[in-house]
Structures are given as structure tokens and as C-alpha cells.
Amino acid sequence: MIERRQFLKTIGISGSAALLEQCAPTPSHELIPYLVAPDDVVPGVAAYYATTCRECPAGCGALVKTMNGRITKAEGNPAHPIGRGRLCVRGQAAVQSVYNPDRFRTPLLRDAHGVFQPISWPDAESLLAAKLGAAMQGGADRVAWIGELLTGALDTLTSTWLAALGSRRRLFYETFDYEPLVEAGAIAFGRREVPRYELDRAGFIVSFGAEFLETWLSNVEFTGAYARARRRQLRDPEGTLLVVAPRLSLTGLNADAWIAPRPGSEALVALAMAHAIVADGVAHSSAAPYVRGIASAVAPYAAERVARATDVDAATIRRAARRFVAARPSLAIGGGVGGTSDRHAVQLELACLLLNVLAGNIGETIGYGAGHAVDRLATRNDMLETTRTMASGGVDVLLVHHANPVFTLPPAVGFADAISRVPFVVSFAGAPDETTDRAHLVLPDHHFLESWGDYAPRAGVASLLQPAAAPLFDTRATGDVLIEVANQITADTARAVGRTTWADYVRSRWAGGAAAANDQAAAAAGWQDALASGGRFEAVDAVRPALGDVARALAIDPDAQEPAGPFTFIACPSTHFYDGRSANESWLQEVPDPITKIAWGDWIEIHPDAARRLGIVDGDVVRVTSAHGRIEAAAHLYAGMRPDVIAMPLGYGRLRSSRHAGARGSNAALLLPPTAAGSPHAVWRASGVRVERTGPRRVVIMLQAHVASREDAAPPLGKIVDPGRADAREPPQHPPVDLFPPHEHREHRWGMAIDLNSCTGCNACVAACYAENNIAVVGEQFCGQGREMSWIRIERHAHTVPSESSLHRPANVFLPMLCQQCDEAPCESVCPVYATYHNPEGLNAQVYARCIGTRFCSNNCPYKVRRFNWARYGWEAPLGEQLNPDVTVRSAGVMEKCTFCVQRIQGAKRAARLDGHLLRDGDIVPACAQTCPAEAIVFGDLHDPESRVSRAASDPRGYHVLEELNTRPAITYLRRSVPGAPGDER
Amino acid sequence: MAIFERRDDLLAAIAETGARRVGGATAFAPAFDERILRAAGATDSPVASWTLAGGIAGAASALAFTVWTIRQWPTLVVSGKPLIPWPPLLIIAFELMILTAAAAAVIAFLVSARRARRGTRGAYDPSLSDARFGLLIPCEPARAAEIGDAMTMCGAVTWRIV
Amino acid sequence: MSDEPGAVQALPVPDAMRRVTRDVLATLEWRIPSWLAYWGAVGLCLFVWSIAALVWAYQIYTGLHITGMLHPVMWGAYITSFVFWIGIAHSGTLISAILFLLRAHWRTSLARAAETMTIVAVMTAGIFPILHLGRAWLFYWLVPYPNERGLWVNFSSPLIWDATAVGTYFVVSFLFWFLALIPDFAAVRDRSSGWKRWIFERLALGWTGTAAEWRHFRTAYTLLAALIAVLVVSVHSIVSWDFAVAVVPGWHSTIFAPYFVVGAIFSGLAMLLTLMVPGRFLLEIRDYVTIDHLENVAKLLVAMSLLLTYSYGSEMFFAWYRGDPFERAQWVFRAGGGYAPLFWLTLLCNSVAPLAFLSRRVRRNTTALFALSIVINVGMWSERFVIVVASLAHEYNAYSWGTYRPTVFEWTVLAGSAAWFLFWFLLLIGHIPAVPMAETKERLLETAPLEGVPA
Amino acid sequence: MHVADDKLDCELCHSGARRSPFAGIPPVERCIGCHKYVLTPHPEVAKLRRMWEARKPIRWTRVYTLPQFVRFDHASHVLAKVGCETCHGDVASMDRIGRVVEPAMGACVRCHRERRAPDDCLTCHY
Secondary structure, three states: OHHHHHHHHHHHHHOOHHHHHHHOOOOOOEEOOOOOOOOOOOOOOOEEEEEEOOOOOOOOEEEEEEEOOEEEEEEEOOOOOOOOOOOOHHHHHHHHHHOOOOOOOOOEEEOOOOOEEEOOHHHHHHHHHHHHHHHHHHOOOOEEEEEOOOOHHHHHHHHHHHHHOOOOOEEEOOOOOOHHHHHHHHHHHOOOOOOEEOHHHOOOEEEEOOOOOOOOOOHHHHHHHHHHHHHHOOOOOOOOEEEEOOEOOHHHHOOOEEEOOOOOOHHHHHHHHHHHHHHHOOOOHHHHHHHHHHHHHHOOOOHHHHHHHHOOOHHHHHHHHHHHHHOOOOEEEEOHHHHHOOOOHHHHHHHHHHHHHHOOOEOOOEEEOOOOHHHHOOOHHHHHHHHHHHHOOOOOEEEEEOOOHHHHOOHHHOHHHHHHOOOEEEEOOOOOOOOHHHOOEEOOOOOHHHOOEEEOOOOOEEEEEOOOOOOOOOOOOHHHHHHHHHHHHOHHHHHHHOOOOHHHHHHHHHHHHHOOOOOHHHHHHHHHHHHHHOEEEOOOOOEOOOOOOOOOOOOOOOOOOOOOOOEEEEEEOEOOOEOOOOOOOHHHHHOOOOOOOEOOOOOEEEOHHHHHHHOOOOOEEEEEEOOOOEEEEEEEEOOOEOOOEEEEEOOOOEOOOOOOOEOOOOOHHHHOOOOOOOOOOOOOEEEEEEEEEEEEEOOOOEOOOOOEOOOOOOOOOOOEEOHHHOOOOOOOOOOOOOOOOOOOOOOOOEEEEEEOOOOOOOOHHHHHHHHHOOOOOOHHHHHHOOOOOOOOEEEEEEOOEEEEOOEEEOOEEEEEEOOOOOOOOHHHHOOOOOOEEEOOOOOEEEOHHHOOOOOHHHHOOOOOOOEEOOOOOOOOOOHHHHOOOOOOOOOOOOEEOOOOOHHHHHHHHHHHHHOOOOOOOOOOOOHHHHHOOOOOEEEEEOOOOOOHHHHHHOOOOEEOOOHHHOOOOOEEEEOEEOOOOOOOOO | OEEEOOHHHHHHHHHHHHHOOOOOOEEEOOOOOHHHHHHHOOOOOOHHHHHHHHHHHHHHHHHHHHHHHHHOOOOOEOOOOOOOOHHHHHHHHHHHHHHHHHHHHHHHHHHHHHHHHOOOOOOOOHHHHOOOEEEEOOOOHHHHHHHHHHHHHHOEEEEOOO | OOOOOOOOOOOOHHHHHHHHHHHHHHOOOOOOOOHHHHHHHHHHHHHHHHHHHHHHHHHHHHOHHHOOOOOOOOOOHHHHHHHHHHHHHHHHHHHHHHHHHOOOHHHHHHHHHHHHHHHHHHHHHHHHHHHOOOOHHHHHHHOOOOOOOOOOOOOOOHHHHHHHHHHHHHHHHHHHHHHHHHHHHHHHHHOOOHHHHHHHHHHHOOOOOEHHHHHHHHHHHHHHHHHHHHHHHHHHHHHHHHHHOOOOOOOOOOOHHHHHHHHHHHHHHHHHHHHHHHHHHHOOOOOOOOHHHHHHHHHHHHHHHHHHHHHHHHHHHHHHHHOOHHHHHHHHHHHHOOOHHHHHHHHHHHHHHHHHHHOHHHHOOHHHHHHHHHHHHHHHHHHHHHHHHHHHHOOOOHHHOOOOOOOHHHHHHHHHHHHHHHHHHHHHHOOOOOOOHHHHHHHHHHHOOOOOOOO | OOOOOOOOOHHHHOOHHHHOOOOOOOOHHHHHHHHOOOOOOOHHHHHHHHHHHOOOOOOEEOOOOOOOOOOOOHHHHHHOOOOOHHHHOOHHHOOOOOOOOOOOHHHHHHHHHHOOOOOOHHHOOO
16 A cells, blocks of 8 residues: 555654554554654644634634644534534545645746746745835735635734735635625615524524525534524424525525525515515514515515516415514525525515514524624625726736635636736645636645634634644745735835734734733733634624615516526536635545535536426536536436526636646536626626537436436335424334344444434535545546445435425435444345454444455445445545544455444543543544534434433434344434425335 | 176176085176176175264264354354354254265275275286176185186186186 | 267177277277367367466456446356356256166266266356455455464355355265266276376276175265265255345345256256267267267256246246335346346246257257257356346445446456366366266166076 | 663653553653763763754664554553553563564454453454
8 A cells, every 4th residue: 555655654754653553554664753752742642723614704613633743634613603513524625635735835936938936935035025016116006915805813914014015905805705695784784794694593494595504604503503493393394494596406405395486586586575474464573663664665576466577476475474474583594606696686685684674583583793704805896896907907916815716706707817917926825726827926825724823704703723733845824924025025014014923923913812911821821722712702792773775775677577598507606616616625526416416527407307308318418608608518407496497516627737626527607797787796697598418428427326216216215204293103114023132232332313304415424434534535437437435425315295386395305324333234144254243332343354355245235335445545645644543544355334433432432441431422423423514413322321312213203224124223314304295105 | 717708607607606605706897787796795885874974973063163163252243143043054064964974985985995805906807897797716726627617617708816 | 970879789788898998988098080179179278268367366466446346236247157157067966966866877978077067167166256355365264264363254154155065065076076987997097008007097096896896886876976966956055045145135035045956957957068069079979978868958958947937937926926115126127227138138048948949859959959058058147147236236225226247357257267167177078088988888788688597 | 771770660751651552652852851861971872862962863673563454552551450561571681672472363362351351353453
């Protein structure tokens, strides 16, 4: 195993004797101790650092696990209000981007031939200083900064720094902005901010396309809240979530009900609901002062009147409206990227706010006051303006900081041309992307897991970033670079910034905030406390703003039809790649998309009816043409949308030849206009697009053979139950029969309970398992041959529940499938060499060292959760350094599978032994359960009747997958509650 | 030692020896023939009982061995079966029974065949494996000629003293 | 020589017996005109299986990904062929042992070829379980030997039963084969000189053919025949349990044991024809392996084919009658899914084609016999393929259905195994009496008119 | 000789043994910690000094190795009162450290069974 040796070498350098012992297949014959032992590293013992995930603007708290000075795993920080100790699939994969082989290893300068050449830091910095000095002479605003969303230390530093350079041109650019929402807030309540949504307090949620379980605003936080709401609403015959959108995103698939209006008419539906509430006079008392105003504002939008424009019948709208007020406190969420951002985006947000006012949700489930970092994002207008300035040569030096506008802005904006007109472009990116391709100087920043910093997603949540490991390459913190450069340009700039290091800069600011600046002790204590807890968190109480006049802003012609054209194209954010930034992380490529289960490639979603009309079958290459561009990709038939809509995920078609993302698929943004028609906002739709079949089938790697249930298959394994019968315990259809006495497990009987009612299918557990268990990435070709290695996978099972007029029932079940640790496992008895057996604690053990690879166990596993090493799989340097030293790396020809993270079980027992207490419920948390944002997975000891898992397992909704086979799994699944679900299928 | 061309002559010759009160004659044949065997009084064989013994021994030791190995590691439980599941062990035992029984049969044959050849040294003639029959009659040299003639009478093609 | 039976029986007994010796020995002493063809064939086989050996080496080096196997179809062409060859191994013993016990005397002249085929087929089959291992170099862990780890094998595993059964079967059929050869070796010994004589002296173990020797010989032979008759049935039953004890829909069936035994005998007989129709020309033994013998084999084939058809029928019937949705889904898939062509081919080759043997003209036409025997071999292989692969491709969990197609590497290995089989078969049959002489002579004596015995 | 003459405790230098799966090798810093004062004239110690000043780590030769699919946790064994000498032998009496117990599965299992420690495969293999 070459990659292991490589791994070893680096360890040898870092000097830990311990790892040699642990990881060498052919152990080296020398032990190299530290010269001076670092105080926080005990070889072989994990150290955790509290920091903040910066994969997206949500800013979840993270605990980073390091072993022997290497980052092996990222987990959520339980002390942190955002994420509450959970991470999403992208957060889990963040560690992989630390060891991304494509990362810049040194600063680079483009030479005369346009080729990057390494350059030393001092040279690079003085060069930059010179360029900036020159630009300053040119006048004001000749220097522009486009970068990721900043708050706190770096925010202050950059603003003072730019000010010193005489520039106000600083844009915080995020691909997905929340401009309409902010604007609506301003119009309705005079507050330019994104409100705080408390989904867990809502009795009923209506989402007008906001994909809050995937990428919208703060998906981990919202997933947890939504799951809690679902658990509370379990027995509600109407369910918890109604989605109003032309296409079902992952959030939509998790909804109880779905209304599919004509694209662009969502606002009308919302207004019609408001109209219905006012007309029926069921508005909440707290809304009394505003009812008349609202009534006049929404007068034109009677349900019947908008029915034609929206293609939603009046009765359904009324029903939704009644339900919305009845279930107070409820919550209406508007916006969302793939869903409904449109030229009526602001109106939609306003309509949502009106609904929330009418139902009396303001201050209950939706709160103003805290604001959100995204309030400070540059608007699409700002971007266009700057683009124009750049194009007209108004910018001498452009500094790009962790942003990739060249790729993420729709090409129609023309940013790529504009940037080529800028004489000197500097990028702080850590890895190559489309923007660095156009940069003249690259000053690679540390990875955020290697850096100092802070980020405050919203008021009251001041979150700290601290390095979990020494920088892997010759990178430098952007803060340090700015300080150094400022000190080189002029005396003034030097004075403005001061002479310090970035780390001190951050620390001083935090210490200053901690207590009275003069109290050193308190300052130090506050700093230590922040380091330990990952930041400073206090509650901010919400304000109840008064509703302003909205009538003017709501000018939609209720009878207007969307511009004609066969199809509306929707570019959806990717659950795995966000806007494409994480597309180079092989875990995210190999773990299939939660909806389509497609890996390693892009696709275009077409409704089966439309496909039939166009003579397109699954996998055909289709061309989509809009006014702005053309795309070709393989068709994927998806019934979860209107027949007049086609959709495609963003994040593919990265031009840069980074090894995994590069040249894979095509960029959905190609089809998008620079702004929505007749509005200044960004838009992720293109109406009036043409679709045609251009080519024969292309291989699409779909890891789930069949999503929908088929006639030649048996009923779906993921079961559903009607809310009415959620407490009705059905008698077991297959009472266990056995010739032999059952196992007696002396001490423990490890078991798991998975609540299908909570699971949203977000794939976080899958990525966590890859990280924890050294699961090999087999790559595109092998995935295509069905040889992926994932120990846990999310199966999507689609049930058919009849829809009621315009109200459809998605009835989707996401079934996390992993080794069931059967008491009477079919796999065990067929192994000739005892490589797999039943251990005294109820685990279905797999001893890799003993396995000779007859593969009978896998054949005999009804759940098909065993994975075989068909080849010698590698970890390209430095990816190998992420490997978890507590888990054996499996060799070719060996079977492997989930063992409930046995290394964690043994670790917890060991820890308990060492500080002499007994194992408590919750001491052991497998990686999947640890990260599950919906807290759907509970692990524990089935022997202890008081344990959480025992209680969960005895839930009336509980069942075992394929229990008729009498395998006695240790995993109990709890049926998903789906309104209108038929009686038990079998 | 007399060599015959035809089986019936041999049978006659055997009868003749009986008449002349010379016992213990050994008949040679190129192929198995029930009549010759009956005439020559080769009726019973120990092979059968050996085989039986071998079979029983095999089955017993197989059972003992498998049970013993399983008891070596009592924590290795598979599929919720009891530690010592009899159906598989019976299968193993059965196979080993057949194996040892067969081996015993062959060994028994080799041993008793060798014993049977004792005292026929030098009598053998290559033609006996082709188409001819032979009869080896032990007698005191005095009667050799007489018996030789008798054999010729019965149709022996040749006879010689060994 | 003619194709007419009884050319030998017509002669007076002693001459007939001499004639037998002469003809059979002729096959050993390069006096056969077809010796060039013989060595050509042997050489070709050697070449082919050496290529396959190289492929195996590569597979061990790079891993099993060069095969078409995937999740969930973890067994493919290798295991299919294992079952196939084990099946082939069955007719040999069936013919010798069971027919011997039943005093079906026509078996005599076929017995030697059949038994040789058995031994070689087991040798071939035995390779595959090792060949398909993920870590083939650790195959010896399948053997319960005392080791430092204190670990033994899991006797509950059907694979261990399998190893035991196949091992036993090989040893016992070898003993049976060798025992029958002893008197014949003696005959060869007496008719050869020099180093050959030296060898055959050793092989004959000092056989002289006294009445007592014959008695012991016959007792041992009969007992072995009896043991083997039981063994034959048990071995393929156990092979079938490899599948029947699994929970896989399409495998989990109680009729598998008899069903596999019948199939095995069926394919074995077919293979016997495939070998002996050309073989009796090649070795010039048409007087002994006459058209009557071949016809008898054909008759057996019809019987077996009917039994097999019955098994197919009952298997499908119970799949439907049981009412298990997964089992039904499996059969819908077999008949209509990706492997449907093979499924129907199987029925055609094994249930329909052999019915041609109902006509006497076909039974006695060597070309037809040969052609049909090939058809049946193909049918039996694809039957095993459908059982092994189709079942795995379409199990309980719709998430992981998959389609398996053998790769060029696997085909090479399979071709190699066939070559390996022919190589050893030709080598052996060419260097031992291809027809049991002693037994043929015994038949001559038995049928000889009994002249009056002087009182 | 540290053990024999100076009666030093193993864990003084191999401090990992108590708290980590790995006993660990003392950092050069710790050696110097004593040898700044102790036995300074000794040639070996001088060598040590030179390395310390040159900031060069000592390259120790490895005596015991385990394959990567086995987990051995020093801490648990220390806790279970399994003395170092059980595997490493009586270091005091050794002039040059050598293998006492062949680190193979048989030895582990035997010892575990004698001491009623778990003989479940997952104890060490995962």
C-alpha cells in the first residue's frame, strides 16, 4: 500500500514514534522521537480544537479531531448554537479539502508566457505593495476587493486596510444572496435584514421553494429544527411541511404536501392565501391593526382569480390558508435559490411576511433583531457595477479572497471578460479555480482549519476560528499578508494597520471584547474560554416591528401569464457542491446525489411526460437552449416536478482541471440571465428554453438501481404510516420462530434506532462514515461498475399516495442502510474461516486480517451492505494523512463493512476504564449518529431498558427491514409518518 | 505348475486334483471368474469387515475432531446457532466415514492379496495375464510326474516343476 | 475394423481374449496411426491452459477487478464453472459404480474412460474455488490444520462441507479407478520391457491373478462401488447446499439437492459422449466402445432430461405457490430480465433438444450424438450461470441490483480450464488401458458356452 | 542500565504508557533534562548533547513491531497491572534490549486467557 508508506513518511517527519507502530504494514525499523514534545500532543491520543466551518455562510461550529498533529475528522461543536454539534455533508468533507492534492504549495506569479512560477513570500509581498502603491497614486477606488463574507477581525482589517489605500470598493460576494428577503424586510418592517426562523416552534411550515434542508441560509440548524417539529407533529393528519414550488428539491421530497404552481406564480399563491385568510376573517388577533391594510393590498388576488395564472385550484389554496392560521404558530418561508427566486421574488417575500403577520407568527417563529451576516452581501447590482468598472479599466488591482466569481456568476454577467481587463489580479485562493486562472499573483491562504479568525453568522453568535494543525504547505494567512503589505506601502498605511501578526490581531480583539480592556486576567480567561467553547454566544431578544405599507410594492398582474415558451429552466444549488466550490472533494463526488442517486457526473431533470413527448429516455443526451447559452447533458427522468419545468444542478462544468471537479459535466449557470427580467436581482431560472434530444444514451452512474418501486420488485423497504395510526402497534406479521435459544449477551447489546420520520436524506452520515472509517474512494469507473465502498448509504424509496386535487403527496422515505448487526446473521455461518462472527456484545464482527475473500457473506446478506475490495485502492498524497489511525486500512481481496464504529466503542470503554467510571448511555456515538443534523440516529445499549435506544426501539412505529427473514437485526427503523399513507403494505 | 488354454480344462484339472487327494492347489486366471473361484475354494475375504471398521472409525474420529476444534474458541458464535451444531457435523462425519472406509477397503485388499500370493513365487507365467489359466499344485517331488501327466490329460498345454 | 458390434465376441474365447489384450495394448504403444493428432491435441491444450495460468497470476497481482463481478453479483463465471465441472465428474462414477452394482454389463467398455473423466473433472473443478478467492494465497486457511493462532475452520460453513465432499470424492474415485487398473497394469507389465516394464511393475503391485487375489479384488471393488454410489449423491447434494442454505431468492430451495444431482449426471453423460464419440476413433477401440454403448448413454440422457425438466417445473411452481414476493420477483426477472435469453436457452438445450434421442436413428448416429452432447453441455453451463448469477443480480434490496457480464479475462480462464481438463484426460487415457481388459475378458468367459466338464 | 542501576521507573521516560495506546519514546529534551547534570563526561552522553545542540532527534532502533491490523493499547495493560516485563522482559538484566516475547497472536491469546481477559477478536482487530 504505497499511500500508507507515504503517510508514514510524513509522520516520521512530524516525528511521532507512535504512529509508526500503528500504521506500518511493513513497520519501519527506526523510531524517531520529538525533539521537544509539544504540550498538547500525546502520540496516539486525539486532540480536539473548536473552530468554525467556513464551507458556506451558515457558520456552523466545528470540533476538529487531530491525531499526532494531523486533522483526521471534523465534527460539530455541541456548545455552538448553530449546528448544535452537527455538520452537513459539506462540513464533513471539509477535512478532505485540507489535504486536497491540488492545493497551492507556494505563492505563484504569472511569468511573461502566462505560466505560473513559484515566488518567495517576501518577493510576492513587496511586489503586491508596489502595485498597490502605484494604484493609490492612480486615485480613489482603484483597488477592488471581492471576497467571501467576512465579519469580525478580518472585516475590520480589510476595511481599514482598503480605507488606507483610499478605496471603498469591497464586495462580500456569495453566489446565493438573500437580497429579496432583505429588501422585503426593509419594505415591510423597515429592517434590512434576514429574520431569524425558528422552525422547531412552528406547528405548520409553508415553504415557497426555500430549500432550507440543503443550502438555504443555515441548513444544519434548520434540519435539526425541522426534525424536532416533525417529531412533535408526528400525529398531525395534515403533516408539518407544505412546499409550494414547481420542482421538488430535497426539502420538497421531505414535505408532507406539495403544490406545484406555474413557475413564477408562487407569489400569487402566497397572496391568494393571504386573501383567503382575510376574506374568511380568521386572521390572528395580533394582526388586527394591519388587517384592513393587508385586505386592500391583497384584494386583487382572490384564489379563484389567480387559479388560471398559477394552475392551482382555489379549494387547495383555501385549504392551505386555513391550515396555516389554524396551526399557529406557523411559519411561511419564501425565497430560496433553485425554488422561486424570480422577478417577483420581493413580492413573494412580502407575501410570506404578510402571511406570517396574519397568522401572528412575527416574534414567535420569525424574529427580527439578530440580523444575519448575509445581510452585508453585495447585491447583484453591486457586482454588475463593479464588473462594468473593471471592464472600463476603472480598477488597477483586484484582490479576490475565497471567491470564484468567474465560475459562479452567470457568464451573461460578463465578469470573465471584465477581469481580463484588470492589469493586476491577486488571488488568496488556497486551491486553483477559474478565478486564479485569470490571476497574476496567487498568495495562497491557509485552509480555514489551519487559520486564526472569527465569524459571526448573526448577532449573539461570535464564533472563533483556530488552527487545528500546522499549515500543510508554504501558505500564509491573508491577514498577515495584508499587515505586511500595508507596512511596506506608505507610512500612513503602516500606521493605519499597525505592526502586529494576524494571530495577535485576532486575539487582541477577542480579549478586548472579553472584559474591560484593562483587566488582563479577565481578558486572558475570556480568550481561553473562547478557545475552549469555540466562541462567545449570548441570546439576542427578538423585536416585534410594526408592519409598514406594502401595497405599493405588491404590483403583480394577477392574470399575467409567464412569457410563453415550452419550458422553464431551473438551476438548483447542489447539496454536495453548494455552488461548485466543493466539487473537487472526491467524497462529495462519490457519495451519490440525495435525490437522483447519481455520482460522478451531471444530469438534466426532465419530467417523464415531457420526456415521452420529446422521445427522450433516461440517459439520452439532451441540449437545452436559452437566450443566453446552451448546455448538453444526460437526461434524467424525474417525476418530482411540473412537466413544463426542467432542472439541472449547479456546480458541475468547472473549467479548471482540478482532478475531480475539472471538466466534469457542464455549468448550469450558462443558461441564466444576468438579472431577473425587470428586476435588479439575481435569478436562477431561465424561462422559454428549448429542449431537444441530440445524442444516444450516455452512461449515467446511478448508484441506486431503482428509486421508484417496480412490478418485479417487492414493496419498498422504507415503510410509511398514516399519522392517525402512528401509535397503533401492529402485531408482528412474522412472529420470530427459532429452533435454537437466542444469544445471551452478557454485558452489552449494541443497537441502533433510526427514525425515518426525521431522516431527510442529506448524506451527512455517509460522508462522516467515509471520514471516520478510511473508506476508499474508488472513482468514476469503479462506481460505474457498482463497486463503491460506502458502508452506509441513503436509499430513497418512493411510495404512491393519491393526491387531492392540486395537493400532491411526495411520500418519500429516505432509508439509511448500513449493516444491521443481525443476531442471526446469514453472513456469519457461511464464512469458512470465522472472519465474520457474532461478538459477545451483539456486533456482527468483521476481522479483515482473517478474511480470504470467498464473498459468500455478501451474497448471503439480504441488505447488501457488505463491500468488497476489488482492487488495491490508493490515497493520493497528501490525502493519506487524513486517514484515521484507529481503523485498519483494508487490503485488496478483503470484505469490509460497518461495525457500529467499533473503534469508538473500544475507545469509549478504554476511556471509561482509564478514569474509572462505568459506560454511560451516550458515551459511545458512531460517526453517522454523531453528525446526523436531524438527530434521526440513536445508538446505545439495548440491554439497558432506560437507554435512549431501548426507548426508541420500543416505539409503535418500529419495524425491522425484512424481518420476515428472521435475521433479528439490531437496528430498528421507525416508520415515516405520511398523511394518507395506506395500511401496512405487507 | 500347469498352464491351460481353456477355462474348462482348468476346472477339470481342479476337479482332478481333488480326486487325487492333493489339496491346496492355487488357480491362476487372467480375469475374474466365479466358477474358477468356487472350484478353487476362494470364497471369503476379510476386506468387508476391514471396510466396516474403517467407516466407523472415520465417522467417530471426524465427530470427535470437529467438536474438539469448535470448543477451542467458545466465543466464536455464528448466526445465533448453538456452539456445536449437529447438522453440519453430521455432514462432515459422513464424508469422512466414506473416505476412511474406502481407504480401509483398498489397504485391506492390498494386504490380503499379498498374503494370497505367498508361496506362489516363480510359478507365475506372463501368459497368465493374457488368455491362459494356470494351476499350481503343491506335492512331494515323487508324485510330480504323475500329476503332471494328469494335468496334460486334462488339457494342460505345458507343465513344469517349480 | 468395423462399427458392427460383436466383432470380438464372434471369435472363440481364447483368441478373443488375446485379441482384447492386443487391441488395448495397441493404444499404448504408439502403433496407433492417429498418434500425431493425439500429441497435437495434448500440446494445444497445454498451450491454452498456460495462457490462462498467466491470467490468473495477473488477477492475483492486481485484484479481482479484472473480472466482471460487482456488488451484488459476487460470484460469477468461476463458481458457475466449478458447479459445472463437479457435475461432469458425476457420470463417470455413476456409470462405473451404480451400473456395476446393477449388473448393467454394457458399462464395461465405457467404465475406464468415464472414471478417468471423473478424476480429471474433479481436478478441474477443484481449481475454481481457489481461483475465485479474494486472497487466493491464503487458501490453506480452509484446511483445519493446527496453527499458532489457535484458530480452526468454521464447520458450519457450506464451503467447508464442500471442500470435504469434493476432497473425499476425488480420493475415493481415484482409488476406485486405480483398483480396477491393477490387473490391467499386470497385463501391460507382462507385455512390455525396459523402463516401461519397470514402471508398470510398480503400478501392478505384484498382481498375479490367483483365485484368492481375484476374490479380494472383487470384494474391494464391489464395496468401493457401493461407497461411491452413496458418495456421488452426497457430493452434489452438498454442492447444491452451497446455494440452498443461503437466503438468496432463487437459491433458497429444498429441491436443490436432487435437482443438482440429476443435472450433474445429465451433464456428465453428455460430456462422456463428447469425449468418447471422437475418442473411440482416436484410440481405435470401436470394437469395444460400440454404437450400442453410445445408444445406451443416449437413452439415459433422455431419462435424465425428463427428470431435469420436472425439477425446473417444480422449482417454478413453488416459487409461485410459496407467495413470497421476492421469490416471485426473482422468477419474473429470470424469464423477462437481462438474463432471459440464457434462461430460455437453458430450457431449450436441456428440456427440448434431448427429446430428439427418443428416435432410434438419432441415437445411433454418431454425428447427431456428438452435436447434441455439445448442445447439452452448453445448456448445463448456462443453467448454472442463471442459477448463480441471475439470483444474485436481483435480490431483496432494489437499491443494489446489478448486472454481471464475464470479462475477457474470465473467458480466458474458462477456456483454460477446459484445456486443462482435456490435457489430463488425453494424457491419462493415452497411457493406461483405455478399456478395462480384465473385465472385458470376464464378460467373454461369462458368455462363453460351457463345455461338458469331465467327472 | 537506567532501570538496573538508577532504579528508574519505565514510565518516567515512556510516559505514554499510562495514558496512550503507545508508550512512546522520550523526547530528547527529557534525556537532556537529566543529563545536563548527570554523568556529563560519559562519551554517549556527550554524543547526546551534541545531537541536542544540533537539534537532531535520536534514531532509536525498533525492537517490537505489530502489523497495522492489530491494536495494542499500553494504557489498558498498565491499568490491568500487566507489568512491562510481561512482554518486554526484565530490561534491567539486559545489556542490549532484545525481544522476549514473539509478538504474535498465539502469545496474546494465551496471556489473555490466563488472565481472563476478553478473547473476542474485536478486542484487538478493527
